[in-house]
Amino acid sequence: MADTRSLQDKPDTTLPVVTKEQLPIQLLDAALDGDREAWDMIVAEYNNLLWWIARSHRLDDATSADVVQTVWLQLVQHGRSIRDPERLAAWLATTARREARRRVAASNRQVPTADSDDEPARNFVGPEERVIDNEVTAAALAAFHRLGPTCQQLMMLLCEVPPKSYAEISAILDIPTGSIGPSRQRCLASLRAELRGLGF
């Protein structure tokens, strides 16, 4: 009988910090030439995006994980044919959507089997499981995740319901009240640019 274990048992599980300036064309070329560190940087940058897109299709954890791994496999196999490597994020997002939809279609064709006793059928999740429920939302979260920490903090506070006043936000972030409006617009512009970079 084979042992089953998560790959996280392996050492060296931290991902390197990557700067946007290094992405993506040089890293992709290096990774496809066998550079593991370059590959790790690409994974660090885009793995959550792929995960969120897979989850946005209401796939269970195991299937979502396989979608992500399959997209990475497709990248190492077909990465050199990507016409515009600067659009790597959009290519990954599109490939993930296509793969996730294929899995959804496949699961719809399968005859359901009896649920096991110790785990509910995760394919049929309800709102209580708070899954990300569509691709645009997944992309928005991915784009948000790519903002700097200051923008993330500010936008989190601005998006709260009920909304916080500028005075409260000023006190929390220790920034002048007058800078909040312009900062909000700049952060939103950055977010919009990130979304466009992801193909949305």
Added chain:
Amino acid sequence: MSDYSNANDNQPSDAELEETFKLLQAALATLPSPGEQPESAPQSVVEGARWVHDWLNLDAELARLTHDSSISDSLASVRSTSALRHITFSGGNFEIEIEIEPVERGVSMTGTVTPSTSGTVQAVVGGISHQGPIDDLGTFLIDNVNHGVVMAFISTDSGTIRLGSFEV
């Protein structure tokens, strides 16, 4: 990373920014609690992504898929009464036959390496690694594999053989 100081010079219109704000607001509202960051991919998924690169860059001979009963049966319009699927790989002076059987959760894979040799087998599906021995008769068993794309290799005294990826 984007921050206050390095926003794009080509500013979108106020209406476009408000549209983006509403989109973000809706997205953040899906999070379990206010102020919580989006759920990151589990560490096993990260490791699975890394494995793809390691697997493809293994110093190993590639064994190619030479037979898949699910394809040949389909082409021959044979209605099989068996749930078993047989696949065969050839490469590195070895032939690897694998019988894939549905189990309660996913599949089990029973393999035979010819000519018979002992060693180990490792397969990864969706970031989950399955490892096991190949006995003196060249047989191995990998049980409870989730459905998905399998990336596997076998290691013997005479070297490592990477199997072409296949879906179960």
